[in-house]
Amino acid sequence: MAVMITDECISCDACAPECPVAAILSEESEKNPYAGEYFYVKPETCVECVGHADSPRCAEACPTEGAIVWDMPYTADFESYYAAGHEEGKYLIRDHKKKGLMLPSVKSQAFMEAIGMDLRESHADVAASFRE
Numbered sequence: 001m002a003v004m005i006t007d008e009c010i011s012c013d014a015c016a017p018e019c020p021v022a023a024i025l026s027e028e029s030e031k032n033p034y035a036g037e038y039f040y041v042k043p044e045t046c047v048e049c050v051g052h053a054d055s056p057r058c059a060e061a062c063p064t065e066g067a068i069v070w071d072m073p074y075t076a077d078f079e080s081y082y083a084a085g086h087e088e089g090k091y092l093i094r095d096h097k098k099k100g101l102m103l104p105s106v107k108s109q110a111f112m113e114a115i116g117m118d119l120r121e122s123h124a125d126v127a128a129s130f131r132e
Contacts, residue, residue, distance in 0.1 A: 002048045002074065002111040003056050003126055008067040009038035015058035015068065021045055024058060033092040038067075043074050043082060043109075044094050044102040050110035059126035069123040073111040076104050 005015070005024070016024040016039065023045035025032040032040040041058075049056045059068040072078040082103055085091040094102045119129060 002071050002109075002115065002120065003046060003058065003068055004041055004043075004071040004123070005039045005068055006066060006123070007034075007038055008064050010064050010067070011038055012063060013039075014061040014063060015039060018057035018061045019046075020049060020052040020057070021047055023047075031092060033089055040092075041068075042094070043071070043085075043091055044104075044107065045109070046074065047110045048112050050112060055112075055130045056126050059130075062127065065127070066125050068126045070115060070120045070126055070129070071123065072120050074104050074109040075111070076108060079104050 011027045013026065016026060023042045025040045025042065027034065027036055027038055029035060029040070031042075034040050056068070062068050072081050074082065082091060082093065083101075086093045086101070096102050096106075099106050115129065
C-alpha cells in the first residue's frame with residue numbers, strides 16, 4: 001500500500017471502480033475500519049497502480065483534494081508501522097486462515113519508488129504529486 005483515504009472523502013464512489021486490484025472498500029463494507037464514515041484502501045492489496053497505470057487511478061478519479069494521500073510502502077521495512085496501525089484500528093489487515101495476519105513480511109506489495117519518503121510521511125495528496 002502506499003495510498004490511504006482520509007476523512008476528507010465524500011464517499012462519492014469515484015475511486016473504487018478505478019482500482020485494478022479491488023483494494024478500495026466502500027463505507028458500507030464490514031471490512032472497512034471506518035465503516036459508515038468514508039472509503040478505505042486495504043493496505044495489503046494496494047499496489048499504487050504499479051504495472052497498471054503511471055499514477056494511482058483512484059487519485060485521478062477523486063474529486064476531493066486531500067482525500068487520497070500517500071502512505072508508507074507495504075514492505076517488510078514497514079512491518080511494525082502496519083502492525084501498530086492494525087492494533088490501533090487505523091488499518092484492518094486481512095487475517096488469512098492459514099497464513100495469519102497478512103502483514104508485509106507475508107506478502108509485500110509493489111509501490112512507486114520515485115515517491116519520496118517525505119511525501120509518504122507527511123501523507124501528501126497523491127494527485128498533487130502528479131500535477132505540473
